[in-house]
Structures are given as C-alpha cells and as structure tokens.
Amino acid sequence: MKHPVLAHESTPARQPSDAPDAGGARFLVVLDVDSTLIENEVIEMLGDCAGRHAEVAAITERAMRGEIDFAESLRERVATLKGLSADVFADVRGQIEVTAGVPRMIEGLHASGSVVGVVSGGFHEILDPLAERLGLDYWRANRLGVADGVLTGTVSGPIVDPQSKADALLEWAAERGVPAAHTIAVGDGANDLRMMEVAGLSVAFDARPLVRQHADLAMDVRDLSQLLPLLGLRG
Secondary structure, rough: OOOOOOOOOOOOOOOOOOOOOOOOOOOOEEEOOOOOOOOOOOOHHHHHHHHOOHHHHHHHHHHOOOOOOHHHHHHHHHHOOOOOEEOHHHHOOOOEEEEOHHHHHHHHHOOOEEEEEEEEEEHHHHHHHHHHHOOOOEEEEEEEEEEEEEEEEEEEOOOEEEEEEEHHHHHHHHHHHHHHHHHEEOOOOOOHHHHHHHEEEEEEEEEOHHHHHHOOOOEEEOOOOHHHHHOOOOO
C-alpha cells in the first residue's frame, strides 16, 4: 500500500524515480477533470438543470468514495437528465471554473518537454472546447446520448470507467515514449485509483480519504501550479 506524504504550497516532495533534472525532464501528467482540472462537478450542474441536483450529488459522492460501482452510478445519474434540451451544454460550459494554477501548470509542463492529458467520467460535450482552449495534448471522456436535440438519458458508447482511465495513461505514455516512471496521475475520487496505481507518481488533489490513503502524495492547496515544484520544474 502506498503511503501519502502531505505536500503543501511550494513544498518539494519525492519525484518519480529516476526523474531527470529540471529543464531536461519529460513527463506525462494525466489529470481527472471534475473537481480537479475544474472546480465543478458537471453531472451535478446538468442535474441542477433537470431539477434533480440533490439526487445526482448524493450518487456522485457515493461513487467518489468508492461505495458504489462508477459505471452503474453514471448510468443512474445520466438517466435523470432524460428530456433536457441539448442547449443545456452551452449553458453549463459558460459556468465552468478552471482550477487555480491550471494554465501555469500546462505552460510549465510544456516548457519542460512534457505532455498533459485529462481523462474524465464527465462528457466530451463540455470538455472538448475547454481542452482546446487550455492547450491540452490529450483528453478523453464520455458522450451523452442525444436524439432530436434532446438528451436520451443514456451514455453513447463505452463508459470511461476506472480501468479506462488507467488504459488512457498507458496508451498516451507509449505513444509519446514516456517511461512509466515519468508518468503522473492526479485525481480526487475512487474512480481515479486504478489510474493512480499504474502511474509512476500518484497525487491526491484535495481528495477523498480513500484516495489520500493510496496516493504517493496529497496536495491540499487547490492550486495545480504547485505540481511543478513537486516534479522539480519551474512555473
């Protein structure tokens, strides 16, 4: 079992094994999206539009704590959205708040020759324009079923579950030739644990107790630029 080390703002911590010096480093950083890359939980925002926020939020919390299967929890939550107009996507996109330090983190990682990806149990309909605007190298998420301009209450295609997150990290690392020891996974919920297990370094970001318990490091300050000094990089 991994043991967490609390990492506060500007506090150096253990780097991935055999990491090269700053300036010559090359990492793959893969982050969760909801409550990590962004401050919001998109499914709850959509649930609010459907008048089902409390129900959706309760299911989300149980899933993030690892109390129920993620895929099943997603189906239950998406079912509450049936009948919503697809126009809701534009409304929700306008309310998204990017977590502090994200642009600086991405800039610093790119300056070091590193790549950044996100993999989400959320939805491409919200993530795609945000990922393009931020300059992410990779992103992957679920898609919502839509027919005649209305949400069907289903997920279209395979669900991005915990194993899918791990598979994305390994796939992107292989594609970019990043050694396993130089991969970093950042997340806050139980569905991030498998991804964190396969990464060279796992970071619990303001995370649930179960995630903190299994991560290599825990970041308590909600500023993702603080990932840079943890990796020996400059912002």
